[in-house]
Amino acid sequence: MAMAIKQILRMGHPVLNRVAEIVRDPRDPDIAALVEDMKDSLAAVGGTGLAAPQIGVSLRVVIFAAPAHRLTGLPEDTEQPLMAIVNPVIEPLSDRKSLGWEGCLSIPGMRGEVPRHTRIRYHGLALDGSRIDKTVEGFHARIVQHEFDHLDGILYPARMVDLMRLGFTDEMVAAGTLTPFPQAAKVS
């Protein structure tokens, strides 16, 4: 399969604000090809997750990883190699939320502090049609909520409670507000 690096759409593009469509068959070769394009596009810029609408495809497909160096140490904040999930659904397991810094490939150069459910269950389908069903917390729960939000047309600033905590990464690092993310996982 040929390498296909797609342009990542930026905030303001209407596809990013659309509710994406359900995938009828996760085993469709077109979905496998889409996921390959998403992986190539993510690898080209370096990030921890990408949703199909970010490359202009309004379907409910995301890829993400929870790398060891980003985990919080909570027992269910489990490491996750890059995976694809189709038609994902989230079920919050408590009302408790925690604040954490997020970036987004569709909002380059910026970070914001976003409240997310601390512990969630998520489920959906793998590309072979099998069911994925996990209970996670911490960073793993955060990236899942960030990526799945893209499928409902929601970018992280819309989840923020204090827009004073939104800014350009380099300014906030210089000010000591923010510690830079490790280069290997700089944005999601």
Ligand code: NI
């Ligand atoms: Ni994003």
